[in-house]
Amino acid sequence: MLNRTAENVARATPEPLARKVRGISDKGLAWLFISPTILLLLAINIFPLFWAIYLSFTNFRANRPNEVVKNLGFANYQRILGDQDIWIAMQTTAHFVFWTILLQTLIGFTLAWLIDRKFRGHAFWTTLILVPMMLSPAVVGNFWRFLYEPQIGLFSYVISFVSGIPPTSIQMLSNVSLAPWSIIIVDTWMWTPYVMLICLAGLRSIPEYIYEAAEVDRASNWRQFWSITLPMALPFIMLAVLFRGIENFKMFDMVNLLTGGGPGSTTEVASITLKRQAFESWRTGYSSAFAIILFVAVFGLANIYVKALNKVKQR
Amino acid sequence: MKSSFKLALGLTSAIAASTAVSNAAHAEDLTLCWAAWDPANALVELSKDFTKETGIGMKFEFVPWTNYADRFLNELNSHGKLCDLIIGDSQWIGGAAENGHYVKLNDFFDKEKISMDDFVPATVVGYSEWPKNTPNYWALPAMGDVVGWTYRKDWFSKPELQKEFKEKYGWDLGPPATFDQLKQIAEFFQKRQIDGKTVYGASIYTERGSEGITMGAMDVLYSYGFQYENPKKPYEMEGFVNSEKSVKGLEFYKALYDCCTPPGASNSYMGEGVDAFKSGQVAMHMNFAFTWPGLQKDENVGGDKIGYFVNPKGPDGDQFAQLGGQGISVVSYSDKQEAALKYIKWFANKDVQAKWWSLGGYSCLNAVVKDPKFPASQPYAQTFLDSMAIVKDFWAEPSYAPLLQASQKRFHDYVVAGQGSAKDALDGLVKDWTQVFQDDGKM
Numbered sequence: 001m002l003n004r005t006a007e008n009v010a011r012a013t014p015e016p017l018a019r020k021v022r023g024i025s026d027k028g029l030a031w032l033f034i035s036p037t038i039l040l041l042l043a044i045n046i047f048p049l050f051w052a053i054y055l056s057f058t059n060f061r062a063n064r065p066n067e068v069v070k071n072l073g074f075a076n077y078q079r080i081l082g083d084q085d086i087w088i089a090m091q092t093t094a095h096f097v098f099w100t101i102l103l104q105t106l107i108g109f110t111l112a113w114l115i116d117r118k119f120r121g122h123a124f125w126t127t128l129i130l131v132p133m134m135l136s137p138a139v140v141g142n143f144w145r146f147l148y149e150p151q152i153g154l155f156s157y158v159i160s161f162v163s164g165i166p167p168t169s170i171q172m173l174s175n176v177s178l179a180p181w182s183i184i185i186v187d188t189w190m191w192t193p194y195v196m197l198i199c200l201a202g203l204r205s206i207p208e209y210i211y212e213a214a215e216v217d218r219a220s221n222w223r224q225f226w227s228i229t230l231p232m233a234l235p236f237i238m239l240a241v242l243f244r245g246i247e248n249f250k251m252f253d254m255v256n257l258l259t260g261g262g263p264g265s266t267t268e269v270a271s272i273t274l275k276r277q278a279f280e281s282w283r284t285g286y287s288s289a290f291a292i293i294l295f296v297a298v299f300g301l302a303n304i305y306v307k308a309l310n311k312v313k314q315r
Numbered sequence: 316m317k318s319s320f321k322l323a324l325g326l327t328s329a330i331a332a333s334t335a336v337s338n339a340a341h342a343e344d345l346t347l348c349w350a351a352w353d354p355a356n357a358l359v360e361l362s363k364d365f366t367k368e369t370g371i372g373m374k375f376e377f378v379p380w381t382n383y384a385d386r387f388l389n390e391l392n393s394h395g396k397l398c399d400l401i402i403g404d405s406q407w408i409g410g411a412a413e414n415g416h417y418v419k420l421n422d423f424f425d426k427e428k429i430s431m432d433d434f435v436p437a438t439v440v441g442y443s444e445w446p447k448n449t450p451n452y453w454a455l456p457a458m459g460d461v462v463g464w465t466y467r468k469d470w471f472s473k474p475e476l477q478k479e480f481k482e483k484y485g486w487d488l489g490p491p492a493t494f495d496q497l498k499q500i501a502e503f504f505q506k507r508q509i510d511g512k513t514v515y516g517a518s519i520y521t522e523r524g525s526e527g528i529t530m531g532a533m534d535v536l537y538s539y540g541f542q543y544e545n546p547k548k549p550y551e552m553e554g555f556v557n558s559e560k561s562v563k564g565l566e567f568y569k570a571l572y573d574c575c576t577p578p579g580a581s582n583s584y585m586g587e588g589v590d591a592f593k594s595g596q597v598a599m600h601m602n603f604a605f606t607w608p609g610l611q612k613d614e615n616v617g618g619d620k621i622g623y624f625v626n627p628k629g630p631d632g633d634q635f636a637q638l639g640g641q642g643i644s645v646v647s648y649s650d651k652q653e654a655a656l657k658y659i660k661w662f663a664n665k666d667v668q669a670k671w672w673s674l675g676g677y678s679c680l681n682a683v684v685k686d687p688k689f690p691a692s693q694p695y696a697q698t699f700l701d702s703m704a705i706v707k708d709f710w711a712e713p714s715y716a717p718l719l720q721a722s723q724k725r726f727h728d729y730v731v732a733g734q735g736s737a738k739d740a741l742d743g744l745v746k747d748w749t750q751v752f753q754d755d756g757k758m
Contacts (some may be wrong), residue, residue, distance in 0.1 A: 063392045063410060064414055064713070065394075065733075066415065085724075115584065149579060150576070150578040152580040167578075171578055171579050174578075174581035176732050176733065176734075191598055260523050260582060262581060263523075263731040264731055264732025264733075264734050265727070265732070265734075266521075266730075272482075279385060281720045282384070282716055
């Protein structure tokens with residue numbers, strides 16, 4: 001049937017076109033098919049990357065197109081690496097990435113482990129847990145900003161009810177100590193389900209017969225968890241950590257919506273600093289250099305991590 | 316059949332003709348870009364007269380304040396043709412002039428006999444001139460604006476509060492003449508129960524993202540003796556930006572934020588200020604004058620319940636206020652510059668300016684604001700006039716954006732986040748601003 005259709009198509013193809021197609025090798029045809037994608041990738045990914053690398057060595061400013069562009073060599077890079085504010089932003093980013101990943105992994109894995117028990121109504125609970133992940137970050141940011149509002153926010157009232165502290169004293173977004181945690185809480189609330197899903201896939205991939213063999217050997221539940229569940233789910237957990245790590249390293253939307261980097265610069269993560277330099281101060285060359293440094297940092301760390309992940313998988 | 320054919324032909328011709336006419340009309344439509352706020356609505360109303368007079372249609376592109384600078388500076392930098400006319404912020408004038416975004420209007424003003432002497436001098440310097448204090452005009456003063464204060468007249472006039480206040484502070488509760496008095500009033504009202512509700516002292520600017528905290532802090536710093544540079548040596552900032560007086564001013568602003576603002580007001584600007592005042596949370600409210608017509612009309616806090624006062628004096632009796640407002644410019648990338656200039660000519664007309672004021676815009680034309688009837692025309696008119704007489708503005712250099720970002724960071728770090736001292740913040744600001752001017756080759 002399929003052959004007959006192919007024959008019909010071949011017969012219906014006009015001769016000049018058929019002659020041309022006949023002249024193309026399989027490899028040529030393959031290139032023909034993937035070339036639009038490659039061109040698109042070159043245009044929207046590779047070219048901007050090289051262009052940004054070029055700009056990072058200049059004093060170019062996008063808001064002054066008529067000005068002469070000077071080559072500054074590595075001056076932008078030197079200035080960034082010696083800028084105390086940039087290092088503070090990097091520390092803030094590291095603090096945010098560390099705590100969000102730790103909390104999301106712990107809670108996500110625990111939830112996945114519980115869901116994997118297949119208790120009554122587990123499908124319903126799985127769907128319910130996944131809801132935050134399905135929301136837009138813009139919605140979540142605005143929604144939590146209202147929840148954190150000291151005078152009318154539900155979060156403040158709940159904490160006040162539990163702790164006895166007046167709600168107006170619970171200023172999650174204005175207090176220097178609480179503001180970083182307010183973002184960590186929201187990010188954990190939103191993305192723990194994602195970690196849970198990946199961990200669940202890992203737990204479900206463990207063959208049942210391994211547990212049966214462990215039962216035969218009279219291994220305790222604790223022993224089974226440490227010797228079977230955790231090692232076999234570890235590559236999945238590490239994958240979730242990798243995804244969340246990369247995402248949170250470049251986190252922008254949630255921080256921008258919740259605190260805008262404030263109070264002061266308490267929650268100013270690297271992406272907020274980058275945006276301010278690029279699109280508010282219009283230091284295009286300088287911000288390109290900063291973007292390249294961030295890219296190299298993420299790329300380098302991710303590479304080391306992927307190698308570690310492969311080692312774990314091979315074990 | 317013939318008649319049906321004729322009818323069809325006729326209809327087709329009519330549709331084609333009307334489309335052509337409509338296209339011709341659309342080709343003449345002007346797009347005016349501005350911020351999305353109350354005066355913009357007034358301008359839409361006002362511009363209907365322009366369309367009636369000239370047949371030129373008006374389209375409007377209004378963007379919320381939080382995105383206003385980003386959106387339109389991007390548009391100008393990319394040489395976009397979206398805006399034929401733009402009402403750009405006063406600080407953009409240097410960059411827009413030097414980068415060729417605006418059409419220079421000197422020849423046009425000469426030809427149409429539009430004299431800048433007919434406008435309030437501060438608005439000409441603030442909105443039109445680049446370089447400052449030189450007769451090079453890039454905009455027509457369009458919307459006068461200045462930071463001032465509103466207060467709850469009804470609360471201030473409660474006899475029991477007046478009595479208690481007098482006993483406590485030794486002077487009559489009323490609009491403050493100095494910043495010290497303003498703080499005393501704010502402290503007096505902070506967390507007080509009025510009509511069964513907890514109220515707070517004052518709403519001030521603390522916003523981090525765009526320009527909020529700079530506009531607010533500068534409003535105080537000017538009257539405390541802050542200066543941008545050595546008047547005798549441009550760009551020399553050491554000892555001027557971070558003078559002892561400036562430090563005292565910034566310390567005062569932080570003290571006011573710490574003692575007397577509503578809970579959670581750590582990122583508050585024009586909209587949040589209006590909300591705080593309208594919802595009856597605060598006794599006093601720092602904001603640009605453009606908010607006053609809306610507040611005056613408000614059912615809950617407007618009418619007899621609201622009063623206005625000029626930015627108070629500093630410790631040495633100096634009194635200044637932060638300039639707001641904008642001029643209207645013709646975008647040099649527009650294909651409809653001639654029609655856009657027609658709009659500017661029309662807008663400069665005295666009757667149009669008088670109507671502009673009556674609709675809720677703030678005219679900068681002397682003939683309107685110096686009219687003997689003007690002070691009594693609105694309850695806030697005199698405060699507006701008095702405030703416009705004492706204005707100062709932020710840097711309007713082409714590098715105003717990095718200069719502003721530096722002050723936003725330094726002020727917010729100190730005032731809201733409580734990091735370091737006022738001296739550290741201002742020393743840091745001198746360092747940042749020096750770097751910007753060095754990058755520009757001006758130092």
